[in-house]
Amino acid sequence: MASNHKHGDPLPETVLRVKSLESLLIEKGLVEAEALDALIDRYENKVGPKNGAKVVARAWVDEEYRQRLLTDATAAVAEFGFTGAQGEELVAVENTDKIHNVVVCTLCSCYPWPVLGLPPVWYKSAPYRARVVREPRKVLEEFGTLLPDDMEVRVWDSTAETRYLVIPKRPKGTDGMDEEALAQLVNRDSMIGTREAGKLPVAEGT
Amino acid sequence: MQLDPALQAIDIPQDGDGPVFEEPWQAQAFAMTVKLNEAGQFSWSEWADVFGAEISADTASGHGVGNTAYYLCWLSALEKIVTQKNLLTTEQLSTRKAEWHEASEHTPHGQPIEIHKSRK
Numbered sequence: 001m002a003s004n005h006k007h008g009d010p011l012p013e014t015v016l017r018v019k020s021l022e023s024l025l026i027e028k029g030l031v032e033a034e035a036l037d038a039l040i041d042r043y044e045n046k047v048g049p050k051n052g053a054k055v056v057a058r059a060w061v062d063e064e065y066r067q068r069l070l071t072d073a074t075a076a077v078a079e080f081g082f083t084g085a086q087g088e089e090l091v092a093v094e095n096t097d098k099i100h101n102v103v104v105c106t107l108c109s110c111y112p113w114p115v116l117g118l119p120p121v122w123y124k125s126a127p128y129r130a131r132v133v134r135e136p137r138k139v140l141e142e143f144g145t146l147l148p149d150d151m152e153v154r155v156w157d158s159t160a161e162t163r164y165l166v167i168p169k170r171p172k173g174t175d176g177m178d179e180e181a182l183a184q185l186v187n188r189d190s191m192i193g194t195r196e197a198g199k200l201p202v203a204e205g206t
Numbered sequence: 207m208q209l210d211p212a213l214q215a216i217d218i219p220q221d222g223d224g225p226v227f228e229e230p231w232q233a234q235a236f237a238m239t240v241k242l243n244e245a246g247q248f249s250w251s252e253w254a255d256v257f258g259a260e261i262s263a264d265t266a267s268g269h270g271v272g273n274t275a276y277y278l279c280w281l282s283a284l285e286k287i288v289t290q291k292n293l294l295t296t297e298q299l300s301t302r303k304a305e306w307h308e309a310s311e312h313t314p315h316g317q318p319i320e321i322h323k324s325r326k
Contacts, residue, residue, distance in 0.1 A: 011310040011319070017281060018231040020302040023321075024294050025238060030245065036237040044226050044233070086243060086250040107258035109276070118226050118236075124276045126265040160254035 048117035049188035051082050052165060055115055056191065057183035059092075060170045070094060073165060082114040086160070090115070093156060094167040095193070100147055102140065102193030103156045103164040104132045110158035112165050116191060123192065133157070143194040166191050171198030232277040239284050248291055256290070257283040 011019070025031045055077050059066040069076040073092040074084075084090070090112055093101040105111065106129050111119040122128050132139045136153045140146075147153065156164040168190040174182060189195035227233040243250055260279040269275045288294045305321045313319045 011306065014278065014281065015231050016303045016306045016310070017285065017299075018234050019306050020299050021238060021284060021288065021294070022234055023306075024298055024302055025242070025288070028293070030247065030293055031238055031241045035241055036234065039237040039240055040227075040233040043236070086240075088250065108254055108261050110254060121271075121273055121276075124273075125271045126261075126269075127271065160249075160251040 043113075043118055047113060049115075049186075049191060050183070051077075051080065051117075052112070052115035052188070052191045053183040053186035054080060054179075055082070055165070056167055056186045056197070057179045059167055060182055061179050066094075066167075069167070077115055077165075084112075084114045084163075086113075088112075088160065089162050090165060091156075091162055092165045092167055093154070095169045097169075098150075099152045099154060100140075100193065101154045101156060101164070101166045102132060102136055103158060103166060104129055105158040106130070106133060107157075107159070110160055110163055112158075112163035115165055116188060120188070140194060143189065145195050166193040168193075168197035171196070174198070227277075228273045232273065232280075235277060235281045235284055239280070239287075242288070242293070247293060248287055253283070253287060256287050259283075260286075 022031075022033075022036070026033055055069065058080075059069050065076065065079075068079075069092045073090040076092070077083075077090060088110075093103075095101055105123075109119050109124045111123065128139065133155055136155050137147060140153070158164055168186065170182070171185055174185065185198040187195060187197065190197040227236070239253065242248065243253060257280060260283045261276075264275060264279050285296075285299060289296050289299070302321075306319070309321045310319045
């Protein structure tokens with residue numbers, strides 16, 4: 001970036017390309033500089049997997065909310081004020097004793113931004129996108145998630161129109177915990193389906 | 207269909223946290239795309255098609271891992287979609303890039319880089 005460049009050095013090609021797009025789009029009134037800054041701030045500081053963790057914890061303690069989430073996830077997360085700008089539909093898929101769900105976008109990186117923020121590097125990587133479809137159990141093992149042989153694994157391929165949120169299983173021994181404490185157990189990867197809840201504190205999954 | 211051996215050889219990155227964007231240009235490219243979509247200049251499906259094609263080509267050439275590779279695909283897709291939608295021309299983009307290049311070469315370190323206001 002500009003702060004790194006030495007006297008007289010040209011800016012890197014990539015930065016020049018981005019500055020060119022930005023300055024032209026601003027001059028033509030197609031985007032506003034302040035709006036770009038506000039959006040970046042939103043994704044860097046405000047939208048993240050803590051949103052999804054609140055949704056999951058509510059579903060664990062409130063059966064009526066769980067039903068609403070499974071029926072119409074877009075509307076159910078909007079109850080928290082989490083809404084998507086891209087007009088996509090959100091679908092919640094629930095892990096049970098018999099079914100484990102895991103989410104991918106084989107095309108690019110479609111991801112439920114309003115509840116999880118932007119995707120981690122591994123989600124965007126070619127090997128994850130290709131392999132989780134073909135050998136989901138092996139990929140899950142690499143994430144430290146070992147599933148019983150009789151567990152059915154369902155892989156959901158996200159699209160521009162449909163994004164998925166996994167509702168992980170509520171960890172055992174959490175009966176007395178309230179919603180706020182439960183939300184701390186819901187890590188980002190558990191809502192993509194590569195890990196289970198309760199394995200990582202949510203702060204590490206941000 | 208067999209899995210591409212090139213992909214078998216690459217480990218899935220196991221990043222934990224990390225910043226959302228590694229460099230400011232990545233954030234800017236992201237934000238411009240979302241704002242143009244919100245303004246109705248293109249649908250998110252149209253974006254996903256163009257972006258997906260970039261990713262697919264990048265993967266085929268043996269890349270496809272890491273934030274930088276990802277956002278370079280994003281940037282190429284953004285350049286394509288703004289010209290496809292006649293928001294900007296490739297000529298405008300290349301002229302403007304040359305201007306920024308020129309300005310950055312002639313700006314002493316520590317000064318903000320600006321291109322001539324009269325060009326607007």
